[in-house]
Amino acid sequence: MPPALAVHALEKRYGPVHALKGVDLAVQEGELVGLLGPNGAGKSTLVKIAVGLVRATAGRAEVVGARAGSRAARAQLGYLAELFRFPGWYTADEVLSLHQRLTGSEGGTAERGRLLELVALDDSRGRRVDGMSKGMQQRLGIAQALVGSPRVLVLDEPTSALDPAGRRVVRVLLEDLRDRGVSVLLNSHLLSEIELVCDRVAILRAGEVVAAGSPAELSRPRGVELETDEGTRTIDGATREDVPELVAAAVAAGRRVYGARVLTSTLEDTYLEAVGDEVS
Amino acid sequence: MVLTIMGYGFREAVRRKVFTVVVLLTAAFLVLFWLATHFVFSRLSTVTPPAGILVDKRTFAGAFLLGLAMFATLFLGVVLAVFLTLGVVSGDAERGLLQPLVVRPVGRSTLLLSRFLGAALVCIVYVLAVYGIALAIIDVAGSWTPPSPAEPGLELAGGVVIVIALSILGSVVLSATANGIAIFMLFGAGLVAGLLGSIGHALGSTTIEHASRIAAWALPFEALYQDGLRLISSSATGATGFLLQLGPFGGAFVHGWGVRVWAAAYLCAALALAVFLFRRRDL
Numbered sequence: 420m421p422p423a424l425a426v427h428a429l430e431k432r433y434g435p436v437h438a439l440k441g442v443d444l445a446v447q448e449g450e451l452v453g454l455l456g457p458n459g460a461g462k463s464t465l466v467k468i469a470v471g472l473v474r475a476t477a478g479r480a481e482v483v484g485a486r487a488g489s490r491a492a493r494a495q496l497g498y499l500a501e502l503f504r505f506p507g508w509y510t511a512d513e514v515l516s517l518h519q520r521l522t523g524s525e526g527g528t529a530e531r532g533r534l535l536e537l538v539a540l541d542d543s544r545g546r547r548v549d550g551m552s553k554g555m556q557q558r559l560g561i562a563q564a565l566v567g568s569p570r571v572l573v574l575d576e577p578t579s580a581l582d583p584a585g586r587r588v589v590r591v592l593l594e595d596l597r598d599r600g601v602s603v604l605l606n607s608h609l610l611s612e613i614e615l616v617c618d619r620v621a622i623l624r625a626g627e628v629v630a631a632g633s634p635a636e637l638s639r640p641r642g643v644e645l646e647t648d649e650g651t652r653t654i655d656g657a658t659r660e661d662v663p664e665l666v667a668a669a670v671a672a673g674r675r676v677y678g679a680r681v682l683t684s685t686l687e688d689t690y691l692e693a694v695g696d697e698v699s
Numbered sequence: 700m701v702l703t704i705m706g707y708g709f710r711e712a713v714r715r716k717v718f719t720v721v722v723l724l725t726a727a728f729l730v731l732f733w734l735a736t737h738f739v740f741s742r743l744s745t746v747t748p749p750a751g752i753l754v755d756k757r758t759f760a761g762a763f764l765l766g767l768a769m770f771a772t773l774f775l776g777v778v779l780a781v782f783l784t785l786g787v788v789s790g791d792a793e794r795g796l797l798q799p800l801v802v803r804p805v806g807r808s809t810l811l812l813s814r815f816l817g818a819a820l821v822c823i824v825y826v827l828a829v830y831g832i833a834l835a836i837i838d839v840a841g842s843w844t845p846p847s848p849a850e851p852g853l854e855l856a857g858g859v860v861i862v863i864a865l866s867i868l869g870s871v872v873l874s875a876t877a878n879g880i881a882i883f884m885l886f887g888a889g890l891v892a893g894l895l896g897s898i899g900h901a902l903g904s905t906t907i908e909h910a911s912r913i914a915a916w917a918l919p920f921e922a923l924y925q926d927g928l929r930l931i932s933s934s935a936t937g938a939t940g941f942l943l944q945l946g947p948f949g950g951a952f953v954h955g956w957g958v959r960v961w962a963a964a965y966l967c968a969a970l971a972l973a974v975f976l977f978r979r980r981d982l
Binding site for chain 2: 493502503507521522560
């Protein structure tokens with residue numbers, strides 16, 4: 420069974436700019452993978468190659484075993500672009516209807532109603548796009564990406580225009596999709612969002628993957644902080660399991676122990692460590 | 700799928716009031732044209748050619764007025780064609796309208812050719828309708844029709860379809876504004892080359908005629924328009940034909956089936972190039 424989405428040694432050059440320098444990444448079936456990185460790291464380029472909007476200079480990208488950009492690949496894919504717009508004179512229902520025809524979906528009114536309900540737009544079915552807020556349009560964009568029940572969903576900054584309630588709707592939706600076996604590649608600047616929903620995270624910097632793993636793996640232990648009558652000191656490399664021994668050793672050495680705290684790096688720490696001084 | 704995309708383009712044009720503008724301009728033109736035709740034919744008997752020159756006044760006036768109508772129809776048809784297609788790729792991509800459509804299984808070739816077909820259908824109907832109304836006005840006001848009334852209209856429509864293909868090709872590589880400017884300048888260059896050909900013919904300048912021929916082959920919408928003009932005055936002989944040839948609606952030096960076949964091949968090549976470039980273009 421091929422991965423839902425896979426890129427191998429992917430390279431992209433825009434003239435003198437080397438946007439991607441041999442990226443390897445795979446999204447397995449039912450997996451939710453987050454892409455992180457500062458502006459210009461190559462995240463959007465990677466996403467655009469995966470959905471066939473941009474041609475790779477070298478390497479390959481595949482969607483369920485089909486070459487990215489091919490008709491077979493596009494038939495498996497749902498995509499929400501970072502910068503997108505629907506014709507302002509279309510209603511929400513008409514936007515979904517148009518995409519149903521383009522994907523060959525036979526879901527009809529029932530599918531449109533279900534999708535609008537999923538993104539909390541069921542009461543805006545007849546509302547025209549130019550009468551919607553940015554957040555509503557973004558949620559409609561997510562519903563559009565889900566037309567035809569794609570096996571792979573690629574979302575480029577899907578919550579950038581959403582308020583906290585809207586983000587929660589999307590987070591719950593993503594978890595629901597994962598439970599139903601849909602694979603998701605999520606490109607987002609919001610670390611907290613990635614940390615909450617993603618099974619794995621890849622951090623890009625200057626066109627290369629500089630860190631990858633589950634949020635738990637990336638949030639690795641950094642040591643134990645021990646507070647005694649001599650002050651506070653950090654024991655690097657120590658873990659939660661080392662705490663009783665460290666405390667016992669301090670007491671045996673005649674120290675009075677006031678507290679011990681296990682230090683773990685957050686995804687944010689790992690991200691900042693990985694991207695160095697680049698500002699996102 | 701093709702009909703869906705054609706309908707999408709059509710609705711966009713309706714929304715952008717392209718049709719409203721064109722219908723208003725066309726109505727204004729047709730009213731003025733009817734007035735001009737009415738007065739020209741009602742006072743035709745008072746016009747006296749110079750002594751010794753035998754001119755068929757009715758044929759001269761009818762062919763001249765129909766030539767004028769063909770020029771206006773071509774111009775309005777090109778305006779409609781350009782505004783329907785100038786932003787089909789770059790313009791829509793810049794606005795973020797294109798990306799959600801391109802990632803669908805429909806395919807880039809189908810998407811582009813459907814937009815072409817939609818615009819071509821609208822423009823063909825438009826050009827034939829305006830040309831037909833102009834013919835009817837001349838027939839009613841002056842009891843004159845050209846020897847082969849259908850062919851010039853079809854050639855005009857063919858010319859506009861070539862402009863649509865060029866505009867779609869331009870939209871792949873140029874921004875919407877740059878594309879609109881480029882197509883209108885090409886259109887203007889073609890018309891000027893045609894007029895130069897007439898002047899060259901009157902002056903007996905083979906160099907100017909040669910330049911005009913090259914322009915007609917390079918821009919076959921102009922060649923089709925010129926061939927249409929030639930057809931409406933093809934029955935005029937003697938001084939009448941000579942005077943018509945001297946005028947701005949004089950007719951073609953490149954004409955016949957050769958240029959029609961070339962125009963069809965040119966159209967296919969422009970579309971093939973547009974599809975080839977669009978399929979390779981990063982969005």
